[in-house]
Structures are given as C-alpha cells and as structure tokens.
Amino acid sequence: MLGTMPARPTLASPALLLMAVATGLCAGGNYFNQPLLESITEALGTTHSAAASTVTIAQVSYALGLMFLVPLGDMLPQRRLAVTLMFAAAAGQAISGFAPNIGVLMAGTAIAGLFSVAAQVLVPFAATLAAPERRGRAVGTVMSGLLVGILLARSIAGILAEFGGWSTVYRVSAGAMVIVAIALWRVLPASTPTAGQQSYGAILRSLATLVRTYPRLRTRGLLGAISYASVSVLFSTMAFLLSAPPHGLGELEIGLVGLAGVAGALAANTAGRLADRGYGPTTTAVGVVVLIASWGALAAGGSSLWWFVVGMLAIDLALNAIHITNQNIIYGLDPDARSRLNSVYMTTYFVGAASGSALGALAWTLAEWTGVCILGALLGGCAAVLWWIDLRLSRREPSPTSRSVSGT
Structure with a gap:
C-alpha cells in the first residue's frame, strides 16, 4: 500500500460515546424543521411551500456534503476536519435560530446541512481508531448515536417549540454543537492523513x-x-x-x-x-x-x-x-x-x-x-x-x- 497508518491510539469509551453524541447532533439537526413548518410559516410571514422548501434544502445540502466534503477525511487530519465542520454546522444552526426572514433561514439550513456531514467523517474515524477486532463495535456505537439523534430530533424540536418558539431548537443545537466540538478536540487523538499528497x-x-x-x-x-x-x-x-x-x-x-x-x-x-x-x-x-x-x-x-x-x-x-x-x-x-x-x-x-x-x-x-x-x-x-x-x-x-x- 502507498499509505501507511501511524501507530493506532487507544479509543477510550468516553471518547467513543462523545463521538456518538456528536454524530447525533450533526445528523439530527437536518430534521428540526420538519415538525415546525407551520410555526415557521406563521412566524416569518411566508408561504407553506417556501417553508417546506427548507426540508429539501437540508437534504440536497447534506447530499453535496457527502460527495464533496466527506472524502477530505483521507486528505486532511480527521480530528481537525470533523471539529471544523461541526463549528461550521453550528454557525448554520445559529443563523437559522436568529433568522428574521425565510431567505436567511434557507441560507442557515443550507450551511448546517452541508457541514453536518461531520457525522460521516467521525464514523470512519472511529473505525480507524479502533482495534480491528473492535471495529464493528466502534462503528455500531457511533452509528447508534447518529440514528438516535435523527429519531429524537423531530420530537425535541416540537417540545422546545412549545416553550420558546420554533427557533429555540436551532439556538440550543448551535450551542451544544460548539461545546461538543471543543470536547472532541480535547479527547480525540491526532491522526495522519492516509491519502498522502x-x-x-x-x-x-x-x-x-x-x-x-x-x-x-x-x-x-x-x-x-x-x-x-x-x-x-x-x-x-x-x-x-x-x-x-x-x-x-x-x-x-x-x-x-x-x-x-x-x-x-x-x-x-x-x-x-x-x-x-x-x-x-x-x-x-x-x-x-x-x-x-x-x-x-x-x-x-x-x-x-x-x-x-x-x-x-x-x-x-x-x-x-x-x-x-x-x-x-x-x-x-x-x-x-x-x-x-x-x-x-x-x-x-x-x-x-x-x-x-x-x-x-x-x-x-x-x-x-x-x-x-x-x-x-x-x-x-x-x-x-x-x-x-x-x-x-x-x-x-x-x-x-x-x-x-x-x-x-
């Protein structure tokens, strides 16, 4: 092989669980808008079709990130890439949470969706950090976090909307993603890109x-x-x-x-x-x-x-x-x-x-x-x-x- 992996650091259980939480936050953020469309329509004074378009924007942006950003995980240090993408996704969530009109919400949704593929950088990173005989367990744990995040996102968005309006979940998510990204930087080991130059x-x-x-x-x-x-x-x-x-x-x-x-x-x-x-x-x-x-x-x-x-x-x-x-x-x-x-x-x-x-x-x-x-x-x-x-x-x-x- 042309690429050689450095000595593999130990992937401790707390770090693995933190990666699971991070993937859940990233992936779940793309589903916040689905139960909130009626509230968004009324609050921003827009049409139902315009509000519903944010669902499509999130999906298309995520697909573009899968194709054009996730491959960078072999080209750049994965810890740095994942954390940078999470900060960018958090910025998108914050823009959405403070959006004064539907146009800004669309922009925030696109940014959050594009960079939420940090989750799909973390999954193969977990496989790389884990010993070969524990690779499946590592991937399963991180993917559990991702899937639970998607499933809970709609319910959490609806609950928070009852207390603080439709934008609350976006603001809370942005803050949580920043905190988790900082924690990831502190607990995850550095890695060497595998794709050479x-x-x-x-x-x-x-x-x-x-x-x-x-x-x-x-x-x-x-x-x-x-x-x-x-x-x-x-x-x-x-x-x-x-x-x-x-x-x-x-x-x-x-x-x-x-x-x-x-x-x-x-x-x-x-x-x-x-x-x-x-x-x-x-x-x-x-x-x-x-x-x-x-x-x-x-x-x-x-x-x-x-x-x-x-x-x-x-x-x-x-x-x-x-x-x-x-x-x-x-x-x-x-x-x-x-x-x-x-x-x-x-x-x-x-x-x-x-x-x-x-x-x-x-x-x-x-x-x-x-x-x-x-x-x-x-x-x-x-x-x-x-x-x-x-x-x-x-x-x-x-x-x-x-x-x-x-x-x-």
Whole structure:
C-alpha cells in the first residue's frame, strides 16, 4: 500500500460515546424543521411551500456534503476536519435560530446541512481508531448515536417549540454543537492523513476508481440503498395511515409511535459486536429476512396499531443490522480510503432513501396502504437478491490489502 497508518491510539469509551453524541447532533439537526413548518410559516410571514422548501434544502445540502466534503477525511487530519465542520454546522444552526426572514433561514439550513456531514467523517474515524477486532463495535456505537439523534430530533424540536418558539431548537443545537466540538478536540487523538499528497481533484477522481476496484463496495452500497428505500416507503406514508380511521392519531401521537424506532437504533451496537465476532454474513441474512417479514406485520397494522408498532420496530432492527454490517465490511476493503469508501456508500444510501420516499408516495396514491406494503416487501426481496450476490463475491474476493487503491 502507498499509505501507511501511524501507530493506532487507544479509543477510550468516553471518547467513543462523545463521538456518538456528536454524530447525533450533526445528523439530527437536518430534521428540526420538519415538525415546525407551520410555526415557521406563521412566524416569518411566508408561504407553506417556501417553508417546506427548507426540508429539501437540508437534504440536497447534506447530499453535496457527502460527495464533496466527506472524502477530505483521507486528505486532511480527521480530528481537525470533523471539529471544523461541526463549528461550521453550528454557525448554520445559529443563523437559522436568529433568522428574521425565510431567505436567511434557507441560507442557515443550507450551511448546517452541508457541514453536518461531520457525522460521516467521525464514523470512519472511529473505525480507524479502533482495534480491528473492535471495529464493528466502534462503528455500531457511533452509528447508534447518529440514528438516535435523527429519531429524537423531530420530537425535541416540537417540545422546545412549545416553550420558546420554533427557533429555540436551532439556538440550543448551535450551542451544544460548539461545546461538543471543543470536547472532541480535547479527547480525540491526532491522526495522519492516509491519502498522502494527493490533490483534492485526485481524491474525487479516486471515488470512481474505488467503485470499479471493489465489487463488494457496489453490492453492499446497493444493498444498503435498497434496504433504506424499503424503510423510507414506510416513513413517507405512515402519517397518512395513522391519521386516518381506524387509527385517527394526532401529530403528537404519530411522533410518539415513531419513537419505537429508537430501540432499533440502539441495536446498531449489537450488530457491530456480532460483526466483530465474525457473524457479519449471518447478521445481514437475518436483517434481510426480518426486513421482508416486517412488511407482513405492517400490513396487519392497517387495522391494528399494535401490529404496526411491532412491524416498525422490526423494520428498524433489520435496517440497522444490514447497515452496520455493510459499513464494517466496506471499511475493511481499503483502510487508507475509509472516508472515500464512506462517501460512496452513504451517497448511494441517501439516494436509496430519497427514491423510497418518492416511490412510497406513488404507491399510496395508486393503492393506499396495500400498495405501500407490496412495494416495501418487493424492495425487501430485491435486498435478498443483492445479499446473495454479495455472499458469492465474498467467497472468491482476494484479500483487500493485496490491492489497495488508496494512493491512486
């Protein structure tokens, strides 16, 4: 290999937990606006469509950050990069929290979304700092923080809005991110860039090289995307089902039902531990089976809230089992290109989520909940096919370190 890693510092548990908190703050900040759109419309004297556009702006900005900022993790010292990005994201949250009009809020949302990819710098950094036999656990712990942050963001935004208005959550988040960023700088060890003296252009071009060189990056990326698409079909339509008879739930009640996914997020750590013990293929297989089966429970959830909660818990557990094992595998393909591997994987993953949301809305329009469940199960079947293809590749793929492309 052209890049060589320095002696690995010990990743202490407090530092790992702090990284989990940081990823949760960064990722969750992109979801604050979703339950606040009506309040934003009234407070800023704007239209519903303008307020709703902040959701799209956050998503697009995050996608751009995944593609153009996360690869810098192989080019620059990761501690410095992650902390700098967090400060920039905090600035975006502060701009949003003090926005006098919708234009400034849009600008703040774009800045916060773009630089919130600090979370996706910290995940491969955790994998790098951890000993190889504990890599899955480290990734699982940090990803648990990220997923819990996303799931809690909407609820926390709504609660804080009750006490101080829609802008409160942005101001609190900005302060919290600054404090956590400073703490990260103090507790995380310095690291040496793994990409040598490559230019930024060369770093970006190497993304395509990585995709061509590693078939399992392609299969695991597509597996993650299809799995997330199946779950996004649920999240994009569940409010339609739960707000109508026979459930008839209000916004707060629907939000509380959504918190069932926190249990699935916390299970990410367990998936990481299983991957460390060599059970990654089995964990993926179980995840795919549960993903498909969960749609049976969700179908029954059309008339039973109990079955809906069971199905939602199962589908979150399945997604996290697949996602964490995916990351554990791709980070092992080329240790000197982990940030770039993560950029490719997470961009693919994000495209899957967006596609699933669009398809879910279409399925509901055509056949309501029955169409949604059929679509979700079909996507689960596609995930099973991809898992089978990846399993065959794993049996004949040479050792990753024998063909590292990190220096290309």
